[in-house]
Amino acid sequence: MPQNIPIVENILNANDRLAEENFTRIESAGVFSINLMASPGAGKTSLIEQTLPLLKDKLRVAVIDGDIATSIDADRAAKAGAQAAIQINTGGDCHLDAVMLRGALEKLEMDQFDLLIVENVGNLVCPASFKLGTHKSILIASVPEGDDKPYKYPGMYRGVDALVINKIDLLPYVPFRMDYFERGVQVLNPNVKTFPLSCRTGEGLDVWVEWLIQSVMRNP
Amino acid sequence: MPQNIPIVENILNANDRLAEENFTRIESAGVFSINLMASPGAGKTSLIEQTLPLLKDKLRVAVIDGDIATSIDADRAAKAGAQAAIQINTGGDCHLDAVMLRGALEKLEMDQFDLLIVENVGNLVCPASFKLGTHKSILIASVPEGDDKPYKYPGMYRGVDALVINKIDLLPYVPFRMDYFERGVQVLNPNVKTFPLSCRTGEGLDVWVEWLIQSVMRNP
Numbered sequence: 001m002p003q004n005i006p007i008v009e010n011i012l013n014a015n016d017r018l019a020e021e022n023f024t025r026i027e028s029a030g031v032f033s034i035n036l037m038a039s040p041g042a043g044k045t046s047l048i049e050q051t052l053p054l055l056k057d058k059l060r061v062a063v064i065d066g067d068i069a070t071s072i073d074a075d076r077a078a079k080a081g082a083q084a085a086i087q088i089n090t091g092g093d094c095h096l097d098a099v100m101l102r103g104a105l106e107k108l109e110m111d112q113f114d115l116l117i118v119e120n121v122g123n124l125v126c127p128a129s130f131k132l133g134t135h136k137s138i139l140i141a142s143v144p145e146g147d148d149k150p151y152k153y154p155g156m157y158r159g160v161d162a163l164v165i166n167k168i169d170l171l172p173y174v175p176f177r178m179d180y181f182e183r184g185v186q187v188l189n190p191n192v193k194t195f196p197l198s199c200r201t202g203e204g205l206d207v208w209v210e211w212l213i214q215s216v217m218r219n220p
Numbered sequence: 221m222p223q224n225i226p227i228v229e230n231i232l233n234a235n236d237r238l239a240e241e242n243f244t245r246i247e248s249a250g251v252f253s254i255n256l257m258a259s260p261g262a263g264k265t266s267l268i269e270q271t272l273p274l275l276k277d278k279l280r281v282a283v284i285d286g287d288i289a290t291s292i293d294a295d296r297a298a299k300a301g302a303q304a305a306i307q308i309n310t311g312g313d314c315h316l317d318a319v320m321l322r323g324a325l326e327k328l329e330m331d332q333f334d335l336l337i338v339e340n341v342g343n344l345v346c347p348a349s350f351k352l353g354t355h356k357s358i359l360i361a362s363v364p365e366g367d368d369k370p371y372k373y374p375g376m377y378r379g380v381d382a383l384v385i386n387k388i389d390l391l392p393y394v395p396f397r398m399d400y401f402e403r404g405v406q407v408l409n410p411n412v413k414t415f416p417l418s419c420r421t422g423e424g425l426d427v428w429v430e431w432l433i434q435s436v437m438r439n440p
Contacts (some may be wrong), residue, residue, distance in 0.1 A: 025431050039259050039261060039342070039365075040250055040259045040344045040365055040369060040372070041259060041362075041364065041365025041366045041369060041374060051327050059326070065414060067372055068345065068373060068374070068375065069372060069373075070371050070372055070373060072372065091423060092345075092375060094314065094343070094346050095244065109276045118343035121345065122259070122344065122372070122373075123314070123343060123344070123345055123346075124260045124342065124343070125288065125312075125314035125341070125343055125346075126343075126345075126346065128315050142261075142364070144362070144387065144390065145259075145261025145263065145366035146261045148292055149260060149261060149347075151289070152260070152287055152288065152289060152290055152292065152342070153288060153289075154288070154289050155288065155312060155341075164434060167364065169393070170364065170390065170393060170394070173390060173393055174390070175420075184235070200394075219415075
């Protein structure tokens with residue numbers, strides 16, 4: 001249906017402009033921000049839950065959770081110690097976009113925070129096409145998803161600044177060849193920073209949290 | 221952007237009409253067909269790989285694999301014994317639609333087969349909105365994705381005819397409450413047929429395969 005292509009481009013252009021406005025708003029409040037993306041069940045909410053207690057008394061954190069339905073994620077973030085947790089229900093949409101994030105940002109007093117974590121809808125495809133205006137895009141892969149994901153979802157793997165490899169505690173129980181996975185990542189995104197960890201056992205979380213803290217500190 | 225809503229509706233209506241044409245084509249060839257949907261890495265291709273050898277000498281199977289990039293899936297299906305395996309590369313699109321399936325169906329001599337398996341793009345959101353024209357829609361959930369998925373992706377769970385619960389061999393290693401998961405499914409889709417199984421150990425595959433064979437037999 002080629003007649004629709006210009007409309008899609010217009011939507012993406014409008015989204016990019018709004019993403020820039022979001023970035024200006026976040027940046028001018030001195031907040032560092034990340035956009036967490038992943039398949040359903042890779043561990044976005046678990047990573048937030050495990051990260052927040054380790055940032056306690058160090059950083060003031062706001063969490064914005066995107067989901068199709070329910071407020072399960074924002075509730076979990078609030079319980080884990082987020083200073084603010086806002087749920088965006090996309091009403092069926094498969095990704096967050098810049099206008100949704102703008103609506104959520106308007107509910108936050110941005111200068112009360114050091115770090116903003118945006119949890120996107122669980123989806124390895126669509127969120128990659130919609131900039132939100134955060135500083136960094138972060139993908140969480142998980143070991144039981146399989147080692148072929150970089151090859152099959154190149155758009156997502158190519159566009160991110162950091163890659164968390166979650167559920168490494170399951171490596172003994174599933175057929176996951178780390179070298180094959182890493183080769184796929186290397187081709188698409190040679191400079192991506194990777195964080196192998198387990199939200200369940202806590203292994204590797206310290207390196208991830210240290211990187212987050214350093215990123216906030218370096219943010220002017 | 222309310223001005224786009226009619227366009228989206230037109231696309232979905234056009235898709236539904238093409239899906240009916242696909243259904244007529246499949247049905248008139250006496251083929252039984254399923255649309256396999258799941259998150260990335262839940263085990264769509266693995267289920268096909270484990271199922272095909274158990275159907276050998278019983279059913280003639282064609283597999284149509286939808287993916288954003290690569291032909292990894294169709295190659296695996298062919299190797300596992302599919303009489304025909306066709307890869308659709310969606311070129312970035314996050315779901316199969318009826319026009320893509322029509323293109324693939326045109327490459328198959330349909331009366332050579334008893335069963336058509338369509339493997340959709342790994343995505344728990346978008347494929348639920350696009351009918352393809354198959355007899356049954358089947359969702360594969362997997363244990364490491366977590367027990368909250370029915371609550372968070374209601375559109376997908378509501379619309380399917382059968383639910384495979386894969387990777388039950390990982391139940392001892394992950395926090396997955398089967399009763400909580402099943403309560404969520406029950407509310408959305410009380411009559412859905414469920415198949416707990418493990419593609420890795422083979423547990424439960426016999427019940428699933430028997431259901432497939434019976435479904436083909438009952439198909440006029």
